[in-house]
Amino acid sequence: MISRPFLSLVVLVLLLLFPTGGASASELPGEAFASRREALMASLEDNALAVIWTAPQQIRNGDVHHPYRPDSNFYYLTGFAEPQALAILEKRKSRLTYTLVVRPKDPLDAVWNGPRSGLEGAERRYGADQARAWDERQQVLRAMLADHRHVYWWGGSHPEAARLRDELIPSRTGTAQSLATQLASLRLVKSEAEIRLLRRAADITGDAHRQVMRRCQPGLQEYQLQAVIDYVYRDSGVARPGFPSTLGSGPNSCILHYQGDRRTIDNGDLVLVDIGAEWDHYSADITRTFPANGTFSTDQKALYKVVLRAQEKAIEQIRPGVTVTTIRGIVQQEIAEGLKTLKILSSRRRLSDFTVHGFHHWLGLDVHDDCGPIYSVALQPGMVLTVEPGVYIPAGMEGVDPRWWNLGIRIEDDVLVTRTGSEILSGRAPKSIEGIEALMAEEDPFASLRIR
Numbered sequence: 001m002i003s004r005p006f007l008s009l010v011v012l013v014l015l016l017l018f019p020t021g022g023a024s025a026s027e028l029p030g031e032a033f034a035s036r037r038e039a040l041m042a043s044l045e046d047n048a049l050a051v052i053w054t055a056p057q058q059i060r061n062g063d064v065h066h067p068y069r070p071d072s073n074f075y076y077l078t079g080f081a082e083p084q085a086l087a088i089l090e091k092r093k094s095r096l097t098y099t100l101v102v103r104p105k106d107p108l109d110a111v112w113n114g115p116r117s118g119l120e121g122a123e124r125r126y127g128a129d130q131a132r133a134w135d136e137r138q139q140v141l142r143a144m145l146a147d148h149r150h151v152y153w154w155g156g157s158h159p160e161a162a163r164l165r166d167e168l169i170p171s172r173t174g175t176a177q178s179l180a181t182q183l184a185s186l187r188l189v190k191s192e193a194e195i196r197l198l199r200r201a202a203d204i205t206g207d208a209h210r211q212v213m214r215r216c217q218p219g220l221q222e223y224q225l226q227a228v229i230d231y232v233y234r235d236s237g238v239a240r241p242g243f244p245s246t247l248g249s250g251p252n253s254c255i256l257h258y259q260g261d262r263r264t265i266d267n268g269d270l271v272l273v274d275i276g277a278e279w280d281h282y283s284a285d286i287t288r289t290f291p292a293n294g295t296f297s298t299d300q301k302a303l304y305k306v307v308l309r310a311q312e313k314a315i316e317q318i319r320p321g322v323t324v325t326t327i328r329g330i331v332q333q334e335i336a337e338g339l340k341t342l343k344i345l346s347s348r349r350r351l352s353d354f355t356v357h358g359f360h361h362w363l364g365l366d367v368h369d370d371c372g373p374i375y376s377v378a379l380q381p382g383m384v385l386t387v388e389p390g391v392y393i394p395a396g397m398e399g400v401d402p403r404w405w406n407l408g409i410r411i412e413d414d415v416l417v418t419r420t421g422s423e424i425l426s427g428r429a430p431k432s433i434e435g436i437e438a439l440m441a442e443e444d445p446f447a448s449l450r451i452r
Contacts, residue, residue, distance in 0.1 A: 026079045027280045028193050030127050033079040036186060037098060040077065041091045043182050049148035050089040050179060051141065053158040057083045067240060071156035072365035073183045075281055080126050082116060084134050088144060099144075100128035101137050141168055154179040184372040187364060189382035194282065194364065195416060198384055199425050201242070201284035202414050204277040206428025208232040209288050212247075213430075213439050215446050218267035218292050222247050225273070226261050228446060233277050242283025243367045246274035249292060253408030254394040256357060265292045270300055272408050276367055283367045285386050286426045287412035294440035296433055299403055303391060304433060306338030307409045310389045314359070318379065318387075318415055318422035324360050325375045331359045331389045339391070348399035354391045361386055363414055379417045384425070388412030 026033075040050065054074035057065045070081050078087050078100065086101035105118035122131035132140050145151060145168055153169075153176035155161025169176050190198065208229045215228050226247050233241065248258035249265040253272040265271065274287040289307075291300060310331045317327050335355060339345035345354065362369035363384045374385065390410035393400055414425040430436050 026081075027197065028079065030079065030125075032191070032193060033077060034127055037077050037089055038096060039186055040179070040182055041089055041096050043185075044091060044152060045150045046091060046093060047148055048091045048150040048152060049144055050087075050091075050152040050154075051176075052077060052087045052089075052154045052179065053156045053161045054080075054085050055083065055157045056159075069240065069281075071158075072281070072370070073154055073179075073187075074156060076183070076187060076365060078126060080117070080122070081281075086134075086137055086141075088140070090144065090148065098127065098129045099132060099140070100126060100130075101132045101134055101140060103134045138164065138168075145169070151176045152179045152182075153177070154183065180370075181372070184370060187369065188362070188371040188377075189380060190364060190384055190416075191382070195382070195384070197280050197282040198284065198363065198414065198416075201277050201279035201282055202286065202425040203428055204233065204236045204238055204279065205275055205284040205286045206426055207236065208275060208277065209273060209286060209429035210439060211445060212273055213288070213290055213436060214442050215444050216265070216271060216290070216292055216440065217294075217444075218265055218269070220265050221261075222249055222252070222263050222265060223261040225265075225271070229273075229275055231446075236277070238277045238279065240278055242276040242278040242285065246272065246287075248272050248408070251395060251406045253289065254392040254406065255408075256390075256392075267293050268297065270407055270409065272410055274410065274412065281365055283363065283365070284414055284426065285363055285367050285388075285412060286414060286429055287388060287390075287410045288429050288431060288436070289409045289411065290436045290440065295437055300407065301433060302342055303344075303404065303407055304409055306335060306342070307389050307391050307411050308431065308433075309338065310334035311387055311411050311413070314387050314389070315413065315415060315422060315424065318385075318417060320378075320380050320417060320419065322379050323376065324379070324385070327387070328359055328375065331387075335389060335391060342404075344393070344400055344404055346399060353397075354393065355389070356392060357388075357390060359387065359389050361388075381417055381419045383417040385415055385417075386412055387415055 052074050054071040057068050060066045068083050084103050088099040090097040100122040102122045103116055105116050119131035122128045153165050165176055211232050212225050212228050226245055229245055246258050248255055249263055249271045250269040252258045252263055253270050269292040270289055271292050272289045276283045276285040313334050314327045314331045317330055336351050360374055362371040362374060363386055392408040393404045395405040411431055416423045416425055430439055
């Protein structure tokens with residue numbers, strides 16, 4: 001048995017010889033993050049100080065941590081993916097100084113959790129002009145705050161950020177301003193490099209949808225389809241999903257963010273799958289709804305066509321200059337007309353009874369990308385948004401023929417605004433009735449992996 005002191009000595013020697021360590025680097029070059037920092041500071045006054053936090057690791061239970069993922073705004077500016085860090089940007093006479101406050105290297109911790117980037121890595125790998133140790137954060141902040149007239153603050157989800165802001169800022173004239181508006185504006189329009197990451201995330205998510213459709217059959221448990229999603233993600237190199245999967249069959253298709261995964265899928269069910277792989281911190285978000293037995297029934301087909309028609313009409317209108325309010329109006333009109341034709345929507349019900357969520361959101365580093373308002377903004381090239389109309393008719397819905405009960409249908413695509421219109425990034429996952437039924441008729445690729 002090897003003693004812990006001996007292991008620590010070995011790791012220390014390795015760190016000295018091979019000092020890289022830390023989380024894996026992004027596919028984006030360091031210049032991309034530097035340009036973002038410069039753009040942020042260019043929007044602020046001279047003699048401004050910007051402070052941006054990222055969260056610590058969170059305990060799941062006992063001494064077990066949740067898998068770590070940095071706050072998106074912090075990562076957007078730094079590319080640094082380790083916990084307990086702080087970015088400080090100073091602007092003096094249009095010159096930017098970038099300080100990273102990080103955890104130093106720890107040989108003993110490296111034995112259990114792997115090496116950190118440390119102060120040296122913060123400067124060499126992540127472009128900081130200077131790096132300071134995490135334990136010095138209060139002294140560093142106090143000294144820098146005293147020397148700047150304009151202070152901007154983004155605390156993210158770090159529990160200490162608000163407390164330190166309130167403790168340190170009152171000694172100054174004025175208060176810290178939020179960086180939310182500036183960061184949202186920067187993140188709204190994606191670069192070509194970001195679009196490549198989103199396209200990769202969408203391709204992998206589309207592959208997962210295809211394999212789930214081919215695997216699905218009555219008698220399976222919902223969690224068995226979730227296992228297919230997990231397999232495709234990991235086999236494709238995905239480190240984590242962008243959000244917990246929603247995979248609901250039958251009545252569970254009417255629960256918007258259903259997380260149970262424990263129901264047996266019945267013949268005649270619809271299965272709603274809302275998933276998104278995360279690739280280099282950028283998330284896809286694609287929803288497909290399909291028949292468990294591979295063939296839509298007459299009623300399922302009729303309702304599915306209503307949702308699909310509304311989605312396709314909305315996507316046709318996406319182009320620079322159009323507002324999402326206009327697109328939302330098209331979705332609402334198409335669904336209302338379709339439900340009236342099927343005698344589902346009547347004087348006893350409002351449209352909002354069946355369409356209980358929004359039809360769009362921004363997409364990027366977060367699945368619901370925090371890029372400011374969506375409905376009032378005129379679209380421009382480089383924006384990425386979802387289009388996701390849905391109709392839900394849970395059992396017992398008064399005034400609706402029981403033949404429609406337990407039908408939940410959502411169709412969601414990830415759409416890039418281009419100079420001339422739009423591009424669907426999520427086209428790898430079929431959504432036409434004919435395309436879905438043809439794919440589900442193919443041989444199950446996971447049949448040989450079943451363990452009974």
